[in-house]
Amino acid sequence: MTELFYLSAVEMLRLLRERQVGAAELTEAHLRRIDEVGGEVNAIVTLTADRALEEARRLDEGWARGHWQGPLHGLPIAFKDLTDTAGIRTTYGSPLFAGHVPTADALVVRRARAAGAVTIGKTNTPEFGTGSHTVNEIFGATRNPYDTGRSAGGSSGGAAAALAAGLVPLADGSDMGGSLRNPASFCNVVGLRPTPGRVPDASPAAAWFTLSVPGPMARTVGDAALLMSVIAGFAPTSPFAVREDGSAFARPLDTGVQGLRVAWSPDLGGLPVDPRTAAVTARAPEVLAGLGAKVEQVPLDLSDAEDAFRTYRAWYYASTFGDLPRRRLGPNVAWNVEQGLKVTGADLARAERLRSRLFQRMNAFFETFDVLLCPVSQVPPFPVEQPYVTEVDGTPMPDYLAWMRSAYWISVLHAPAASVPCGFTTDGLPVGVQIVGRPWEDLTVLRTAHAFEQATHHGDRRPPLGSAGR
Template sequence: MTGQTPTPADPADLSALEARRLIARRRLSPVELAEACIARVETLDHAVNAMPARDFDRLRDGAKAAEAAVAAGGPLGALHGLPLAVKDMEDMAGLPTTFGSPAYRDNLPEADGAPVAELAAAGALPMGKTNVPEWSAGANSRNLVYGTTANPHDVTKTCAGSSGGSAVALACGYAPLATGSDMGGSLRNPAAHCGVVGFRPSPGVVPGEARATALLPLSTSGPMARSVADAGLMLSVMSRPGRDDPFSVEVEGRTAWDPAGFAALPRVDLSGLRIAATEDFGFAPTESTVRDQFRNAMGQLGPFLGRVEETAPDCRDADRIFGVLRGISFLGIHAELLDRAPHHVGPNVRDNVLEGRSYSGEDVARALIAQGEYHRRWQAFFGDWDILVSPAITVSPRPWRELYPAQIDGQPTKTYFHWLALAYATTIAGHPSISIPCGRDAKGMPFGLQLVGRRHDDRRLLAVAAEIEAVIAGLPDLAPRGPDLAMLAAAPPIAEAEGFLSFD
């Protein structure tokens, strides 16, 4: 790994780990960090609309209490004094949880939800809600409550989603950590489009007590950050026993994995790994621009890696499996709202409910059986390979006015979520997956490299990702570059853009 990097002049640009170390050493005041993050939001958010709901009074009060705790000399939590951006799918006391739905515009929780409460108990300081697509449906962070969130690298482009506001908040320096969740790539897609890190853990590593389809773990929460190590630090708190999640293994009050290990990643010799590489998993409609950048990246990374071979698991039926299981999930959760208040339901959610209603019991049974076969094929594949590498998302960022790509390189997509196929390929199998920044494509936009590990081998995957991240940092053509903050500060308000608050 690389050595220490110079401390940024602005505390808002510090990594979570470095900020936490400086706070513990009394070289950084939590109040100073909080004020820097607040200033960054107030300077830039008019241009991107990433954090439309804020509670800076809570952040300031929490920062003062964190500073007092440091002065008192007692033990400090793993996330002590670190501002936290919260995805608007999770409850944060005092701010609406809208889910991006007009029907829930005034839904005001009285307490933090379990994920936010756990992070706050470890010292994190919740500061505001980040924008999402309606009910996290699709990967373009637009809704009729808060409007559109733009990509900070080009405000005419989408930031993807559904954790789009969280990814933008991280890229812009609003907070060092942000919550997110992932069904079809909702942690990984926006991370790739915005040049940050999004990690989808194995089912149960982060308990999902509120997941409606408890025995169908397509969706999971996970950490988002600006580095792999920061994501691991956050995961060390998020990973905990959770008896209400049937995939969270708990024996005598302990999980099957050591949460603390995620914050202390082991070194990995990249030259000893067996790495499978694929541009499209054999089925994903991947844009030529993305394929070109993937080849460029793998060409530059190749000398640092061990055996690399172009191959992929057998992903037959992936589109059908994901389409059916996603459809019935939306049917079960959102049908009542569509029937009761169709004017409060956008096109993506409506289409998924209607799709769910089109499936027969036989369709569902076949999809579940096909998923089991799919899973077993992936386990056989990973008997021969340590890590699988692919692009994180099928397209370079496109205009946010386009609700979803109807075509990729001239070929029509099958559904509004078909362009997320590189991500849901791993969701179906239940394997941990991470997107890390890896240069820019030919259009000048951030490119995300997706790394996939063995099921429940989350710590090793994070360790490999950290090693590759360090290699990337030393390659000038691939090293991440943040957004132009001066450009964003001078940009006109995105709220004035045509289509900001509509799906037209």
Template sequence: MSNEELVSLSSVELRRRIGTKEISPVELLDACLDRIEEVNPAVNAVTAMSVKRARQEAKAAETAVRRGEDLPLLHGLPTGIKDLEETKDLLTTYGSPLYRDFVPTWDNVMVARVRAAGAVVVGKTNVPEFGAGSNSRNPVWGATGNPFNPMLNPGGSSGGSAVALATDMLPVCTGSDTGGSLRNPASFCGVVGFRPSPGMVAVERRAMGWTPISVLGPMGRSVADLCLLYATQIGQHDADPLSFPIEGDAFAEPWPVDLGSLRVAYTEDFGGAPVEKGIRETFRARIKAMKPLFRSLDKVEVDYGGADRCFDVIRAVSFISRYQDLYTNKREMLGPNIVANYEIGAKMTLADFAWAHGEQTRIFRAFQQIYREYDLVIGPTVGFTPFPWKQLYIDEMDGKKLRNYYHWMATKYFVTLTSNPAVSLPCGVDHKKMPFGLQVIGRFRGDGEVLGAAHAMEQAFKRIPGLARPKPDIARLRKPVPELKSIVTHPPKLNAKPTKQPAPGAL
């Protein structure tokens, strides 16, 4: 089997073949490293790497197979970790000049669990500074390009992970999501991203432990691949007061779901989110094509309420709690997105926060009413087609100014406010021939059910013209795009020494 064929296999199939000794973890790692060397210069998705340790771990994984040992779920699979997560002895910059030489002496909870499941951590994947924004560019590593057109935005903040998956550089990659950071890049890059229910995956770096706005979660080239990773991330931990005891093994494979029994509701804009004309037209065409799959597929009205202002307040409070010291003492080292979020929060009052908490509760309860009649809600993942990476964000639609730099993400942050689990599922291409993502939203705490439904939809889409997952042209990516690194102003110190504790203000 050629390297080209090897790296294109799903993580589920790779893990099966490792277990049956059809392929070696060492062989697989070498193939992934070759693909990274070949393609990464064009998209700049993989940042700091740990090749020596990865080779040692791949050899150990190979030995375990030969000895007939029990093999964990991710045994021998090359993995990328989003550069917001601490990785032992591997540079973790958060995309910030303040941490360009930060090398943790520990793995955070999620990373430790993924390693314990047999993952071979190859390197980190690129993010916007501190994960703020849906354009994966920062002054440490530069910008990540979309695999379908490197001059366009891959989304964020899990943009590096989405691109690494889409280009077959790595079969397993992690992500996180506040206002859409798993779902947006999955949509823009033609892969699957899942925002789990809060508490399913322990988050020790959440500054406000009881606030469920931010979650960690999986990405994959398919729902089955995503489930394999998700099962290893799940579990309670004392660092996260929202986490609870639950066994991940039950989620290792998609649950069986009969699409023909499902009552599905759909919405173009969730009752108020900005969605451009071309995306609306694409979504309508998809609804028409997939309608025969379900028992029923009905348009519903969603109570959007004060979602925009509500998200402004809840997001800003998190930024105030996390970045007050950095803003006060090192403001000049922070990028515009961090500063903007902090300053929005600094103008707010306790009354604003109390209103937002009450409004989020009202939005949550109103949204759950839909599930009295329906099993799923679907809508477009993103309201816009990918735009140039040099453009930080979309500031207007149809000649009308948007509210702020993340308003274009409203189709996702509305779902964040509800806390329902949501999958971004590849569903053909949009009006600009770029990947189109369908957001599939399950009932409250219905992670297994929504993943099962998304898997069944994914399989059905393969049989319907125009709905299957699009794939990038790897041959076109074999030429580097130097512009992606043109914004680097604080390059990383690749020989930095390990640090026992992060400086104040770290995630």
């Protein structure tokens, strides 16, 4: 029998609606799980147990009177420590904000709470979400539930590890260069980087910046779509917000992939890929072909994304964090700010030209193909004590960013991309595969990911933690 905390969010909702379980009982089950194994992974860094139980009891009282709060009624959720939560400490992973308590909720929090989600805490992140390894001076490192000696990825590593460990059924994340997708791949869960503007954000410093997006994380594609149905939808706080609401994501995903045109790129045009990762992702095309998709391996050159991504990212860091005291910033954030202060108008013009040409070239590409299939990460989870990957299949990495090109090159495309569990290395480390769609066709990505998930069931494998892992 599946433990209550490892049921899908969709199944939890069914039990809640049928009154087979109450919101308070569900919350208590997750709090016990956090108490049992939370210390092993260090995923939830601020716990709001009393508040969560109070919210859950109010929901139970309401449902006893016939009031169902919304699509997330009674489901525990933890928000990334980059996401503002009114009245709950939000540190951004930085000592500069170690005691910071926001007075207002971010949009995704407002929408999730209004839909009935129960806020159970905050998930760990590197300082200001910088880097694909979740560690900071305040809370330390988040560990991978499948091997606690390994990284959970980042920057939404706390969210991914919490999901994999059964601490929450739903979590939010954010993604600039892979921060949703990389930890999902490392922790055998699902992460969706939506089309920019699909889940609007509000930035006082960089409102027009399209590389960074909020998005859903869950253990199943269906659960990720459920959360998307709530957090997606227009908001005037973003100048490029998509006008459609999130209702399409509440529809069934089981449309199949018969006839779907799939482009397969094992290395995105020559990127080094660890042989262990390559061996796992190489099975993905066969799965979709076996389901009736038309799969073709393609030559693909996304190298123009390198300069474009790094230039825009550097500019963003200088714009957003340039006024903070540099001596008190961690090395990754400080380095990014320094790079940004060197960016010239000519650099931005070049980046815009590169990105524009790439966007038009990929428009033509997606006239031939419906989705692109490729690796999420170029390596499997690495040792947790290691700051970042310095070498991939014998190729030295020049800095802490370079090993994540397979994710951040995709970020430049303005396209939706999901990480879905693809299997395990011979030593039991999770590997995800990336499904990339046309801009604004997030639902096609989710439907393809759902078909892959249902055919493989890799996401059903649980980590060896606590009583549920024995």
